[in-house]
Amino acid sequence: MIIGHGGNIYKLAKDLGVTPSDITDMSSNLNPLGPPEGLMEHLASKLSTIVSLPEVDAGHIKELLAAKYGISSSSILAGNGTTEFIYAIPRALDTKRALIVGPTYADYRDACEMYGADADFLLTRKEDAFSMAPQDIAEAADGYDTVFLCNPNNPTGTLVAPEAIKTMAESRPDIRFVIDESYLPFACDAYGQSVARYGLDNVVTLNSMSKVFRIPGLRVGFLMAPEAIIAEFSKYVLPWCVNAMAQAAVGFILSGGKAIDTFLEKTRAYVKGEKDRFVAALNAMDGIIPYGAETYFVICELTGENTAAGLWAALAEEAVLIRDCTNFIGIEGEFVRFSLKDKETNDRLLGLLKKHVK
Known part of the structure; x- marks a missing residue:
């Protein structure tokens, strides 16, 4: 859409x-506070890099991100925003029936429809402040092979604790859980509180740089998953999908320290x-x-x-x-x-x- x-x-x-x-x-x-101080000047100094091809797999920034999460860079893919990965999910995971916890971001359903996967919604209610217990999600997932959960959720802003997501995923090893953490940095230490740190075999985690660092025009995002799932997604990731300026921006951000x-x-x-x-x-x-x-x-x-x-x-x-x-x-x-x-x-x-x- x-x-x-x-x-x-x-x-x-x-x-x-x-x-x-x-x-x-x-x-x-x-982010209402805008890009981090110094980022625009850094990008201006890197303008000459657009005359050459960028690193084909954005390996440098994957290594920097891996260090932040405390995971292996072989468990990370970099892409042209998380949208690229969302639309690859039905193919990479061979999704046949997806359960989407909603109301939520429309692209999860649109991606499923684009590739012929059935998608149903498990809807939270305003009477419950749009929240739902993870165990209820796990119980409702019978008959589905993929579950989408935006955390914190867009548009409701509800947040599920990472430990609860871990318990939910471990209770249903037969189901793949896609956890979109695009807005997590606004709520807590996203690196320390991400479910990606658990290294669960059936969890795919999405990370967006666009929102919190206010660089949506550069289009850069990451997917984190076990290496077996990474291998499946790699079939659908294009070479040079993260442009030179986007790689320069993420390098500046992830090397920015204090x-x-x-x-x-x-x-x-x-x-x-x-x-x-x-x-x-x-x-x-x-x-x-x-x-x-x-x-x-x-x-x-x-x-x-x-x-x-x-x-x-x-x-x-x-x-x-x-x-x-x-x-x-x-x-x-x-x-x-x-x-x-x-x-x-x-x-x-x-x-x-x-x-x-x-």
Whole structure:
């Protein structure tokens, strides 16, 4: 599904007759603190590398990432964003029936449909704050060969502890579990709390550099799995799939030491403080109900006569882009998602919500 994600600032800018930089994008899940300090300057200094082919398998950055997770680089593949791996999953794992814990990111289902795999949803409920016990997932997985779990989940922001995922996967060795940890760095120490560290035979872990380091335009992500599963995925990974600038960016980040650790710590502290402040303001308003999340994006239910489409359109006229969540399978009711930015931008959104939500 190419159309239907957040972040389409280009279309909105065209519709309004403005430039994309005039749009305040609160639909895309990117770090509000921006790329780490020094990254842009580093990339500028590496511009000359585009005249040569990059390292064919991105081996250097795989080794750097392996050291962070405490695993072997032979258990890692680098690719053109996690999207490349998501769409390879049905082929590499020979998926016939997939169970997707939702509501969640649409590409898991789209990947299954593209390659003829059946995909069903195991849906969490708003009454349970969109959470579900891992043992319930394991029990519901009878008859399936692959389970998708986004952790923390998009769009609900719910988080499952890694120990619980480990127990779940160990209880069902006959099933492959795909754990998408794209948003984990916003909630905790992603390297120390990743399920990839357990080296489980039936778990595939996805890691995205785009969100937390705010480099989505470079398209770089990683897949971690046992070597036997890596061998299957390797059949579908293209040579030179991580471009030179993306490799330079990841090399800078993973070699950044204390500066990058501090950046991640500041990110988590800012996200928690600003999210708590923003949610408290929403709780004081009529017509909108926020749900708790472990991430910097907040999903909200609109009540009364308010609709997601109506609020999206009203804010779009104000050159503010939000995520209408009604196209997520399993979302029942009028839900929207806000991805937080700096305090001034968040306060502007709060003001617009008071204006347009009745």
